[in-house]
Amino acid sequence: MLGLLCWKLTGFEEDKNFHVVLNSVLAGRYQVTEYLGSAAFSKAIQAHDLHTGMDVCVKIIKNNKDFFDQSLDEIKLLKYVNKHDPADKYHLLRLYDYFYYREHLLIVCELLKANLYEFHKFNRESGGEVYFTMPRLQSITIQCLEALQFLHGLGLIHCDLKPENILVKSYSRCEVKVIDLGSSCFETDHLCSYVQSRSYRAPEVILGLPYDKKIDIWSLGCILAELCTGNVLFQNDSPATLLARVIGIIGPIDQDLLVKGRDTYKYFTKNHMLYERNQETNRLECLIPKKTSLRHRLPMGDQGFIDFVAHLLEVNPKKRPSALEALKHPWLSYPYEPISS
Structure with a gap:
């Protein structure tokens, strides 16, 4: 089991653990295949998109209002950038999906390798x-x-x-x-x-x-x-x-x-x-x-x-x-x- 632990919250949502089980399916679509790591305000997992057959990266944003707001800003910019680059010519990350799930914001994007x-x-x-x-x-x-x-x-x-x-x-x-x-x-x-x-x-x-x-x-x-x-x-x-x-x-x-x-x-x-x-x-x-x-x-x-x-x-x-x-x-x-x- 991959335990994705959210921060103790300060009035944003109740303090909850986000437990992700290997091979479990998120939102009826994304089957968890691997834990990728963590960053300042998110944890990342690799998942298989059951609708498209693609492997994707799912970012689970830590349950904190500032992180949530910053992530929404990034989603807006990614949507804007991707819309102007429909053929994926300009070497920028592709955003596939985003949704609110179990009181966490999840962002689904292109699966890439190491930085x-x-x-x-x-x-x-x-x-x-x-x-x-x-x-x-x-x-x-x-x-x-x-x-x-x-x-x-x-x-x-x-x-x-x-x-x-x-x-x-x-x-x-x-x-x-x-x-x-x-x-x-x-x-x-x-x-x-x-x-x-x-x-x-x-x-x-x-x-x-x-x-x-x-x-x-x-x-x-x-x-x-x-x-x-x-x-x-x-x-x-x-x-x-x-x-x-x-x-x-x-x-x-x-x-x-x-x-x-x-x-x-x-x-x-x-x-x-x-x-x-x-x-x-x-x-x-x-x-x-x-x-x-x-x-x-x-x-x-x-x-x-x-x-x-x-x-x-x-x-x-x-x-x-x-x-x-x-x-x-x-x-x-x-x-x-x-x-x-």
Whole structure:
């Protein structure tokens, strides 16, 4: 038996356990075949759809009003995105069904494989053949940029692109899908100041500047560097140390951005010296960025790849390419050996 335990609730519904028995049928349609795992606000199971014969992923949302509301927002966005991509061309998760069952919201979607963070970790620790070769990184990049170009064309910003939110559809064909629109927003919305997971957060977000779809491009640059090396490019000890690493690896932040940033004062003195408060002594300490380069940080990458990542990691968002512009970069048309399936 797979015990899917809901949180102790705070006035949303009665506290109840959601017990899912292997081979049991949910809502007269979805036969449980496997427990897949848990996330912050949901548990996931694999099920066989008795109506269509397909294997699907069923997300059981924890019984909490905030989780419920956020999931409804994601459902609305997935429906909107899927409606505009009926042929499933743009590498985004497909939503099949959703319903309320035993006082829980259940979301039925496309069954995919491991996320890129988990798969990269497994690939590295297993000691097998390296999966993330230049041809495969090129293919993954094109798919992610096509997904972003499509989202951005609809006026949407993903806002949380990271390896955990890119899932493998086929290992042999190197097909991926972008998931998790739970943090996404329309460019016309009142934009939240706290977006993106920290290691993938664009400088303009950290500095409290207005932002747009270009923040997703920055995140993709960080992801590609990580897939190439197995290491996070900008470690997330704190926003100040992250900025120090950005400056050390990519280069200085334009004075214009520092002057206009609403939160610049949290990390820079009036003379634009980077600082951080020492948590032990409560004293302000100057941070000196350690000078290095993408070439040094990406020793496994070829020059075309390094040039491309540098293209995505333009500190100034006005100089950073759009998804469409990035797709025209010469590295993406470099004739590597075909990916064997």
